[in-house]
Amino acid sequence: MIQDLKPRLDRDARREAILDVARDVFLEEGYANASMSTIAARLGGSKGTLYNYFKNKEDLFAAYVTRHCMWQREAMFALFSEEKDVRTALTKLGRTYLSIVLSDFSLLNFRLIVAEAQRTPAVGKAFYEAGPERGSQMLGAYLERANARGLLKIDDPLRAAHQFIGLCQNRLMKARLCNAVGEPTAEEIDREVLPAVEAFLTAFAPGR
Amino acid sequence: MIQDLKPRLDRDARREAILDVARDVFLEEGYANASMSTIAARLGGSKGTLYNYFKNKEDLFAAYVTRHCMWQREAMFALFSEEKDVRTALTKLGRTYLSIVLSDFSLLNFRLIVAEAQRTPAVGKAFYEAGPERGSQMLGAYLERANARGLLKIDDPLRAAHQFIGLCQNRLMKARLCNAVGEPTAEEIDREVLPAVEAFLTAFAPGR
């Protein structure tokens, strides 16, 4: 047991370290341009070692994607809200969501994964489910509860969730994807979120 | 003059032919994986010829992006509407916009350009302005006219345009980017557009 555990930990820790470096290089260079030599050099190890941990470059990339999806899924938990007041809840949620998905880190990952989604649809699908879909589901669940409490009047909460996120995110997301603007400040985020909340509440007010 | 013009045209036509082939190869393989050899071979010419028309691979890519931006800009003109009835206009516009931007062709270009936007921000910026921004401007202009005619009550027409597009596009666009779904049918597009129009009209109805 003990003699199993120690190396196990070592090996896992090394694997994580490799993934950290690999992720950085992938994000900086893109999949095709990232070279195993670069990754090994930055790691301070030899190329052969990489291949002791990952079958090949593709496998290393897949491992990175998997790990990023887990991170993404957990990040989406931050959207959970038990806030009673709908306006407050939506505002907070919009801010949180945008600050996550419009961050440099998220954008770099998004661009990278989108670019590879073509060659490897499985990669894109995994990411879509762990990220965008998961986020909308979190919000959808909240909207459903608000609906049940009569605070909103919504037929299809999941669609409404997508719509709210669309209202918040559309402009900046596309600009960010195209690298046409930098990471938004809190003020810039508010300039998107507050009008989005306004429009959303008007559209889905119970007393329409 | 004449003896100048003829070769000129020939040269331009050849250049366009090269760009056609280059675009296809870039879309299929991505920038890094597309090889000058492949492009030359598909063109039926020699690699040397490519370098007579374009300084290097980067330059060839930039020329493709430029041309695609022109196409995109023109495609956004299809959004222009002088329809009197707002609901009809928005529905039509939403359908047109989504059928353009969610097509396989647009998505391939989008993914490709987004991927390179990191290395070359100018490329991304040019695309953003010719495409998403331009589309919202077209819609914004329409909304402004409708506002002026009292058909809607909108403070900031450009923001409202982004919001409408966000309502329409958000879910499918992200799924498409991640290659998690295929090109949507007309029915699938309607399932996004019609509720979006509904929500938008409720939110921005003049009599709120």
Next chain:
Amino acid sequence: MIQDLKPRLDRDARREAILDVARDVFLEEGYANASMSTIAARLGGSKGTLYNYFKNKEDLFAAYVTRHCMWQREAMFALFSEEKDVRTALTKLGRTYLSIVLSDFSLLNFRLIVAEAQRTPAVGKAFYEAGPERGSQMLGAYLERANARGLLKIDDPLRAAHQFIGLCQNRLMKARLCNAVGEPTAEEIDREVLPAVEAFLTAFAPGR
């Protein structure tokens, strides 16, 4: 003593097991293509262990060759004959010899060793002496006895032995070496051996 013997045996048994696996891999892949990793993996052990038993790949190969030479030498004993009737003896011997040396197993070993004989003449020489030379010596000894008994008229029994084997083996051996034909059936072997015996007996009949 006892406590010395047990590990000794264990160690020898393990060594043999390694050689068994190594031989298989060498035969399947050739010396250069056979990898120590493959051998270790098939053995169910680690690469380090291999190096505890054999100094390096070359040494492992040499050990395999040595063992195969012993096997070969023993196989040649099967050629020994005390048959009185010369025709019967030669026929039997020819059949036995060909069925051994033209078998898939022998051919695989022969090709492998011949290929390495260039790099390492000692390997080839050891094999030649244990196999072909030994076989001819066995036959030569028989021919000498038959000669002494007046059943044949032979000046140089060893040369005659080589000649008989040449008569039997030449066509199929070369075809087999080149992998141009598969392992011969008993009938195919007879189609070589019987005419060979005929020609040999005619050439070396006592009453010529």
Next chain:
Amino acid sequence: MIQDLKPRLDRDARREAILDVARDVFLEEGYANASMSTIAARLGGSKGTLYNYFKNKEDLFAAYVTRHCMWQREAMFALFSEEKDVRTALTKLGRTYLSIVLSDFSLLNFRLIVAEAQRTPAVGKAFYEAGPERGSQMLGAYLERANARGLLKIDDPLRAAHQFIGLCQNRLMKARLCNAVGEPTAEEIDREVLPAVEAFLTAFAPGR
């Protein structure tokens, strides 16, 4: 025409030059150990150039084999004989055959091709047909003519051809394959050929 012919010649000449070098390296190192870098370096060119002429290492090897087979086939023409006297003819033919097939050059090629015959049976088969089989056919044709003229009494000339070659070649060929002896001198060749002729003529004399 002219402008086609000149480069054509250049390209073919270069191709031949590459094959010359590649053959040397293959013969010295064996297929697996021969490296494209070594070949390029010896050629005085770059690795990339090799790949402009041959798709890959395997293809280069196949081209070498093909060329060697052509050479071998032509070499076998040297066996043709219109000599009237059978003894003289067989002696000459045996000497010629052995001096060809037991030369260092032939042996190196034989070992190399035999080694690869396992991985690539087509290679071995092509060689077998161009070399050993062809040689026996040349001799078989002569024996048939001698038979028709009543100088020999042979049922199956092709088999007899294989038998004669077996009588001549067997001992030295195996020793040479195993690299147990060096290139034989004319005297050593005669020590095999003359007894072989003797035995063969006795066995197939018309007056038996």
Next chain:
DNA sequence: AATGAATGAGAGTTCATTCAT
């Protein structure tokens, strides 16, 4: 203007071998 042979740097990958545990 068009060609295509040549280049050389660098890619991903494998492997025999070593060594600390």
Next chain:
DNA sequence: GATGAATGAACTCTCATTCAT
């Protein structure tokens, strides 16, 4: 004695680019 992680050199092959013709 057994392990397996680490190494670094070597491998095959690709590619953007140049240049003489």
